[in-house]
Amino acid sequence: MSSTVWASLKQQASTAISLRQEFAQDPKRAAKFQATACGIHLDFSKNLITDSIWQSLLKLATQSDIQRKAQQMQQGDKINNTEQRAVWHMALRAEAGQPLLLDGVDLEPEIAQCRSQMASLITQLHQGEYLGYQGQAITDLIWIGIGGSLLGPQMACEALLPYNQSPVRIHFAGNIDGAVVSDVVKGLNPATTLVFVASKSFGTEETKQNALAVRQWFTDNGADKAAIAQHFWATSSNIKAAAEFGIVAEHILPMWDWVGGRYSLWSAIGFPVALQLGMAQFEQLLAGARAMDQHFYAAPFEQNLPVILALLGVWYINAKGCQAQALLPYSHYLRLLPSYVQQLDMESNGKSVDVDGQPLRLDTAPVIWGDAGTNGQHAYHQLLHQSALAVPSDFILPAKVSHELTDHHHRLAAHCFAQTQALMQGKTFDEAKAEVLATGAPEAEAIALAPHKVSPGNKPSNTLLLPELSPYYLGALIALYEHKVFCQGVLWNINSFDQWGVELGKQLSTPIYQVLSGQKESRFDASTEALIATFNQFRNS
Template sequence: MSRDSSLTQSPAWMALKQHYTEIQHHHMLEWFAADPKRFEQFQSQAAGLTLDYSKNRITRDTVALLLQLAEERELPAQINDLFEGAAVNNSEKRPALHTALRNFSDRPVMVDGVDIMPEVRATVHRMEEFCWKIRRNQWRGYTNAPFTDVVSIGIGGSFLGPKLASGALKPYWDSRLDIHYLANIDGSHITEILKRLNPATTLFIVQSKSFGTQETLKNALACRSWFLKNGGNESDLAKHFVAVSSNVEKAVEFGIAEENIFPMWDWVGGRYSLWSAIGLPLALAIGIDNFRDLLRGAHAMDEHFRTAPLAQNMPVLMALLGIWYVNFFGVNSHAILPYDHYLRTLPAHLQQLDMESNGKSVTRQGQPVDYHTGPVIWGGVGTNGQHAFHQLLHQGTHFSPADFIMPMTSHNPIDHFHALLVSNCLSQSQALLQGKSEAEALQELLDAGMPEAEARALAPQKAISGNRPSNTLYFPKSTPQVVGALIALYEHKVAAQGMIWGVNSFDQWGVELGKKLGNRVLDALLSGDSPANFDGSTCGLVDAFRRMQKLL
């Protein structure tokens, strides 16, 4: 069946609907009891990661039907299109070739008849030279002091991906450099960063493809002003400011030397740009060799996604499980639960990756969908969440599938801390699976000596339904290669879901309207003149702002 045919009328979709009615009330514990090898059967390994997906509301038949759906939607051909440079971002007539940025094979990658790999490799070499100069104190500030701090100025993908990887790989940082990420257009954010810095030893990286993104440019101009007011002068700007941008003219006008402007390409979307020169602050922190290892880990996952049969393909399996819950169980959210302090910003990065990619309500052909697409992504780190939102996971009226993500060893072993952390991770997924019946809760209370009447009143409050699905992703340690593979895994999971849903996972038109209206609202806030077509609420809020700013 063609991928452009109606998804909900496909044979596999109809079979999955029927299959759902047959198994929806079954408890996973039944399937574990009936199949001692369920754990081994529902497992996938790739690029140093292992996925246990046995705690999902699936049988062998479920998986077979989901794989049939992927075949009917011509998923292997669509995956090939992605790697071959087809215009998979059809609304902008562009390929999505973030995979080329970590291509360690000898395969050329063609865009408009030109192999882009020489330019990609040349950019990594430029990054290497730059990092060497900074880290070896060959490039210094205007007082000839070595740099101690790097401020990365960007937003969206220019911020979330590098910040995630920098945090995840903190054990590999050069202790002489501290990396700061400035994104929010909020005076408090920039103030709190700059007040801790010395302009003579601070390097700024301005990250904006257009060199005109409102938040990034405003923050960059504020940093430039701060630098000039605190000892630096115009001739010193080139020593302290570099850029990652495709708008060389604007960057040079800002005061950045042309040789210190690293390229961005139209065939790399912002949320996939970590692997490019956008990763420059990360490379400065961990060194270019570790940065290359990050790329190698992502490349290993790319090769797995590109070549592995669908039935063993980790990103595809995760994508299909998500579709199973969103489209047949009616689930509208998915929790990301890293049990690793260094991965604490993973949920925020995956929010953008997933929700900006698949938060779509029309197909690639512009037709309204008649099924749900991307879920809300949320989550939090480690045991913190157990004392906060896990209550909803266990007893809420809606269930949210969860990904538990866990290194088996710690960079910082202390006593039995890591065993305790892992025990919490495993016990939470176990509790989601098995739950506790009202009868069990009642018996526990009676065994503890509670009067029967009181115990019967309390038992329903302590009952937990269980049968709530989760994946467990585990690996030996959070190394650069593992972190690269982990991020690439989710990139491909999201892409595979978009391919099956028939949406364009590589554009983001939904963010444009707010940007456009923002300029008009800003004019009204500053001038006090609200356009006639502003709604009453916006006019009232503009007026409230001006009153409180004492501008009236």
């Protein structure tokens, strides 16, 4: 980041700002700090910024590499420098028929062929034409994956449940906890169940073990090798490993090394979503994301939604010292969005070295957390309102809903807007005291109780309004957060597209498993040795 601009921002960060005063002194503040794109409206007026701070942040963006790096990403340069890979998930949502040249090869036919395979299988499943090994139509799909191979499709399926057009029920299995697979297969009939194994390497431990457990469930119920081949599909780049598992080549949809797991919803990883919606509505999901791509590349920074969110995030993390961000969707169907963005943001930008491997001098990536409103209001909003911590929050609300309980939605929206208002303005001691006195309480009681009712306010938030939670607007919303994460990675000069930190725990788990399963003797640190001993004691008692 530009040292001159950043020095100015750090200096401005030390000056106290009263959001109450800013709104009182500037009647145009709400109009100034808002932007709309792809139908999504962003109100960012309740942030701890002044005109001067905002202009400095925009200058920071202008002097950064955002435009150049975005162009490199778009043209297929290997901006994932540690793995020497292009970052090309946007190609998966490009206009049909558009040439997609990567290293001189047009990948559009390959992407179109994958989409065609998905469409053909979905048509068969929707029409009851895909039959199981006992000649019955498929009624259930088990999707086995983890991380990006599961979080995206599971979140999108939940979000778009009102658009369901499929007679096939979808079940997700990710965690290696045996209870997951056990619960998923309970009550299902293998003769009417299709299984999809989603793993780029076909070697991810959790996915592989769950796939083996489901395959065993099939064989325990009389399925032979031919039945396994009939019921199992995969999306993977390791054709050999999938074939050794028993999946025939024509049942393997491609995965590409230029698509990271957490950016793969737009590929065959999105099959459960396409199955649920039908291909026409899945195309709308892609269209919404494509529209946000076009906005990101074309809009000036001051009206560019991903850039705006990225700059505000950098401001809070690096200038104001905030270490967390709350993602608060006021929509039951978006309740998995915080988990999805956790991976998208924290796995992408949770780094401590720059693109050249040099130690960073600043923090990157907040701790993302949240849940659907209004549930959080009766849980952690207490901390948001009254603690000394400042937790920047994104509130997300669709204006139109699929159900007919209009009054419920008006109340939900009222709570959403009230929370952002309360976080911004708070409640002073005098206001709290007057509130207690209004109940008829004596002066001494009001003075004693008022401090407990004070909320400091000045807590920042963004509000994102969607016309409705449709495939199009969900696609645009997801792409908005993708591009925000990219911009912040550029501002911090880090590689947002590798995740080497995920590997260490995996590597260390193997020898521990070998000890727990009796394959070797224990040779670990004292704490791990003690935990293993106690674990075995509990299991054997």
